[in-house]
Amino acid sequence: xxxxxxxxxxxxxxxxxxxxxxxxxxxxxxxxxxxxxxxxxxxxxxxxxxxxxxxxxxxxxxxxxxxxxxxxxxxxxxxxxxxxxxxxxxxxxxxxxxxxxxxxxxxxxxxxxxxxxxxxxxxxxxxxxxxxxxxxxxxxxxxxxxxxxxxxxxxxxxxxxxxxxxxxxxxxxxxxxxxxxxxxxxxxxxxxxxxxxxxxxxxxxxxxxxxxxxxxxxxxxxxxxxxxxxxxxxxxxxxxxxxxxxxxxxxxxxxxxxxxxxxxxxxxxxxxxxxxxxxxxxxxxxxxxxxxxxxxxxxxxxxxxxxxxxxxxxxxxxxxxxxxxxxxxxxxxxxxxxxxxxxxxxxxxxx
Amino acid sequence: xxxxxxxxxxxxxxxxxxxxxxxxxxxxxxxxxxxxxxxxxxxxxxxxxxxxxxxxxxxxxxxxxxxxxxxxxxxxxxxxxxxxxxxxxxxxxxxxxxxxxxxxxxxxxxxxxxxxxxxxxxxxxxxxxxxxxxxxxxxxxxxxxxxxxxxxxxxxxxxxxxxxxxxxxxxxxxxxxxxxxxxxxxxxxxxxxxxxxxxxxxxxxxxxxxxxxxxxxxxxxxxxxxxxxxxxxxxxxxxxxxxxxxxxxxxxxxxxxxxxxxx
Numbered sequence: 001x002x003x004x005x006x007x008x009x010x011x012x013x014x015x016x017x018x019x020x021x022x023x024x025x026x027x028x029x030x031x032x033x034x035x036x037x038x039x040x041x042x043x044x045x046x047x048x049x050x051x052x053x054x055x056x057x058x059x060x061x062x063x064x065x066x067x068x069x070x071x072x073x074x075x076x077x078x079x080x081x082x083x084x085x086x087x088x089x090x091x092x093x094x095x096x097x098x099x100x101x102x103x104x105x106x107x108x109x110x111x112x113x114x115x116x117x118x119x120x121x122x123x124x125x126x127x128x129x130x131x132x133x134x135x136x137x138x139x140x141x142x143x144x145x146x147x148x149x150x151x152x153x154x155x156x157x158x159x160x161x162x163x164x165x166x167x168x169x170x171x172x173x174x175x176x177x178x179x180x181x182x183x184x185x186x187x188x189x190x191x192x193x194x195x196x197x198x199x200x201x202x203x204x205x206x207x208x209x210x211x212x213x214x215x216x217x218x219x220x221x222x223x224x225x226x227x228x229x230x231x232x233x234x235x236x237x238x239x240x241x242x243x244x245x246x247x248x249x250x251x252x253x254x255x256x257x258x259x260x261x262x263x264x265x266x267x268x269x270x271x272x273x274x275x276x277x278x279x280x281x282x283x284x285x286x287x288x289x290x291x292x293x294x295x296x297x298x299x300x301x302x303x304x305x306x307x308x309x310x311x312x313x314x315x316x317x318x319x320x321x322x323x324x325x326x327x328x329x330x331x332x333x334x335x336x337x338x339x340x341x342x343x344x345x346x347x348x349x350x351x
Numbered sequence: 352x353x354x355x356x357x358x359x360x361x362x363x364x365x366x367x368x369x370x371x372x373x374x375x376x377x378x379x380x381x382x383x384x385x386x387x388x389x390x391x392x393x394x395x396x397x398x399x400x401x402x403x404x405x406x407x408x409x410x411x412x413x414x415x416x417x418x419x420x421x422x423x424x425x426x427x428x429x430x431x432x433x434x435x436x437x438x439x440x441x442x443x444x445x446x447x448x449x450x451x452x453x454x455x456x457x458x459x460x461x462x463x464x465x466x467x468x469x470x471x472x473x474x475x476x477x478x479x480x481x482x483x484x485x486x487x488x489x490x491x492x493x494x495x496x497x498x499x500x501x502x503x504x505x506x507x508x509x510x511x512x513x514x515x516x517x518x519x520x521x522x523x524x525x526x527x528x529x530x531x532x533x534x535x536x537x538x539x540x541x542x543x544x545x546x547x548x549x550x551x552x553x554x555x556x557x558x559x560x561x562x563x564x565x566x567x568x569x570x571x572x573x574x575x576x577x578x579x580x581x582x583x584x585x586x587x588x589x590x591x592x593x594x595x596x597x598x599x600x601x602x603x604x605x606x607x608x609x610x611x612x613x614x
Binding site (some may be wrong): 193194196197198202204208212213215222230293 | 455
């Protein structure tokens with residue numbers, strides 16, 4: 001007699017929801033080390049995934065929670081300082097704890113810091129949230145520069161490198177590419193998933209209408225504070241990877257130019273969806289890598305690459321307040337408006 | 352519409368006291384007295400209309416009951432418990448709900464997500480980071496409430512794309528979430544078409560008997576049809592209480608609110 005397997009079969013419906021374009025992007029990301037050289041892998045993609053992950057924490061707060069925080073680079077830097085201080089580095093200050101201890105402790109410390117600052121910042125709204133988080137980011141920069149017992153002052157920590165796990169040197173371009181790709185992808189999926197959870201939905205409710213949320217039984221203040229805590233996790237992951245990439249952390253890591261860069265990246269990419277920060281980060285890193293060469297080719301100083309980034313930022317916020325994602329949406333809307341409703345194809349020019 | 356067992360249980364436990372008791376509630380905004388020495392008692396399941404001209408203090412009264420404003424003086428008891436100093440979310444968890452004069456909904460979310468949030472707000476797991484499963488009871492309850500306000504075909508529509516009347520209906524669905532025992536309706540019929548008003552009256556009159564409500568409404572046809580008792584407000588004071596018929600035939604009310612020539 002034939003035996004029928006009555007165990008529930010796994011559902012693969014989620015695969016059907018992935019479009020052909022997304023499949024193409026995933027495949028391209030996986031085979032990128034075959035196509036690109038070490039510089040592109042390490043300095044463009046690796047860096048873009050790191051900055052995108054840090055900017056993702058801002059997207060979560062601003063896009064879903066309506067809280068524009070300039071604190072995220074500071075949280076990232078604090079986590080970076082954490083792995084340098086608790087783990088190994090070239091500075092005598094480092095405690096030399098193993099990676100499985102120093103990384104979680106660094107993330108927890110950064111999380112506690114973000115929660116405390118969040119508890120202060122959520123009592124304000126709009127421009128005042130920006131001002132408070134900017135003030136704290138600025139204070140942290142000066143504190144790190146002047147404090148030697150913990151932050152090692154102006155020098156910071158050097159020789160901060162990832163642990164040699166599974167016999168792999170994770171700072172080599174290809175392993176580092178996959179490490180950052182993996183961290184960015186998991187962070188992206190995590191934020192996307194949580195955005196549809198009760199916590200994520202409630203946060204969007206708080207963004208749209210805090211008064212009504214209180215009238216529905218939610219503690220609006222606690223929701224906002226938890227959002228800071230949750231977002232700090234991604235900022236911390238990005239911060240640790242950033243420190244490993246540069247092999248050092250110093251007050252410059254948490255300096256105001258970097259703080260603003262995270263805001264620019266998130267806004268240029270688009271705050272509406274978690275993919276926005278990664279688009280913004282990729283644009284930023286490509287410009288940062290190649291703009292000096294382009295400027296030099298036109299006989300201009302290569303140091304003026306930030307002017308190009310600034311002009312790009314101005315153009316995007318002028319034409320599309322929703323960033324590149326907004327441009328994409330408008331293009332799709334125009335395309336569907338021009339499509340024949342029956343066939344779905346573009347309308348012909350003749351009647 | 353069917354209510355959950357929880358609602359009946361909580362109703363039973365509350366039978367010892369009034370649904371709402373205001374004693375000497377006064378609310379001052381600087382020198383302006385928006386409410387002066389308000390005494391109001393609403394029994395469980397009672398349907399009361401609060402009428403008065405613009406600026407009479409009706410919405411301020413609601414804001415004091417929900418905790419949006421703290422009264423300057425006086426006490427507020429909800430189902431026998433003194434909630435005067437409680438924040439809004441604590442009062443909501445005791446069975447109080449309200450709708451707003453101007454729709455306060457979540458425009459960036461769909462209809463079902465709005466109602467799901469309202470159901471989640473008065474249950475555990477408000478901070479859960481796990482997505483609701485397909486058989487989630489709160490999601491099923493949200494679908495029931497959407498059905499109760501006749502909006503099932505629109506459940507996946509973004510709220511910012513709803514027509515005004517539909518938003519008002521959704522407001523009611525939100526107010527019915529969880530296990531409400533007392534609902535404050537703030538001008539639910541404002542801006543509705545005659546058909547939508549009829550639908551609103553049907554929804555209000557179809558509410559289970561254990562759910563009491565207080566309704567602020569300028570449309571007398573709606574207010575006097577759905578209420579069993581009426582309080583009249585003027586200049587921040589309650590100056591008359593009675594049945595809809597008594598209020599409608601009261602000469603002082605006719606003079607102040609309905610116009611001298613009424614009746």
